[in-house]
């Protein structure tokens with residue numbers, strides 16, 4: 001298929017089967033929505049939600065059927081990400097997407113049969129919770145500066161160090177972990193599967209956040225943790241490249257899901273604006289809001305087409321879509337700030353309460369320019385892509 005797919009209509013991309021799948025995901029997401037505030041207050045959500053998502057096949061969409069996956073393509077992941085926004089709870093969505101699209105794709109791609117049976121298959125079934133452990137207290141953007149070490153000792157690695165910001169970190173059963181096995185810099189990093197029942201592993205503080213509150217974000221510690229060296233993913237000292245490959249899917253799902261979140265926020269704002277009256281008319285009838293809304297709709301449509309273009313390119317050439325994925329993450333991240341600000345403003349005082357989903361969307365949405373690579377890092381990558 002050529003790049004002309006970008007001008008195709010959505011109903012040419014998504015089949016009747018996608019639509020049925022969408023309905024299933026939406027029903028699941030809407031069943032979680034009433035709990036959003038309660039789970040935000042608790043700073044966690046019930047573990048059973050992982051199992052519920054797994055039972056719908058959401059953790060193995062693209063993965064090898066031999067390990068329980070569905071072997072489908074990225075358009076199915078796009079449909080999943082778009083419908084998941086109906087939880088109105090980005091914390092839950094992020095936790096689920098770490099399991100489905102951030103900690104596990106690299107295992108499906110590079111893991112040995114044993115690693116896939118021990119970690120991927122139970123993650124797909126929802127019997128194990130997965131986390132991705134890359135960022136450290138010393139820095140998240142500078143992945144090449146990872147300091148957590150893994151020293152080879154016979155058939156094992158001995159791991160020492162600390163990770164920070166780890167989503168699902170308080171209850172993960174395993175972590176797709178970036179460690180230093182070699183010299184300083186990007187050439188000395190290795191990726192491996194780390195089982196958290198390992199002696200010497202501990203969870204520190206659960207971080208208090210301003211958004212995505214339902215998901216646990218933890219600091220974790222490794223003290224002389226011994227794991228089999230055969231739990232390696234890919235090649236020793238090639239971890240930096242594997243991490244960068246893995247980031248592509250993480251950034252793409254953030255962009256696609258982000259666009260769907262904006263579409264929902266605008267729709268909700270319009271509905272609110274039709275109900276709420278000021279100076280004798282619905283506030284949506286004020287020209288200032290009509291203009292802002294259509295301007296945002298135009299930008300959201302552009303963001304969607306850019307994201308879909310990136311999906312299409314990623315399907316055709318997984319190693320050749322960095323430019324488009326990075327552009328999509330950058331564009332959607334920055335657009336999110338403007339759209340959610342205006343949608344919240346349209347709600348007036350109610351936008352500043354927890355009465356409507358817009359306040360949660362606004363605080364949750366702040367993360368997209370930070371997590372999975374900041375806006376500034378997206379620009380740095382694009383500078384390289386464009387040879388500037």
Ligand SMILES: Cc1cc2nc3c(=O)[nH]c(=O)nc-3n(C[C@H](O)[C@H](O)[C@H](O)COP(=O)(O)OP(=O)(O)OC[C@H]3O[C@@H](n4cnc5c(N)ncnc54)[C@H](O)[C@@H]3O)c2cc1C
Pocket residue numbers: 098131132133134135138139140141142164165166167168209212217367370371372373374375376377380
């Ligand atoms: C809620 C949440 C969940 C997260 N979940 C995970 C997870 O599950 N696993 C995981 O590994 N990580 C996770 N992270 C970490 C996240 O990926 C990092 O926060 C992010 O990559 C930024 O790293 P940092 O926080 O160390 O900021 P820093 O790297 O210290 O950056 C600080 C500022 O400096 C800017 N900056 C840095 N380098 C440059 C440069 N070269 N040029 C210009 N500006 C620059 C950044 O853009 C940023 O604005 C999570 C973070 C949050 C907040």
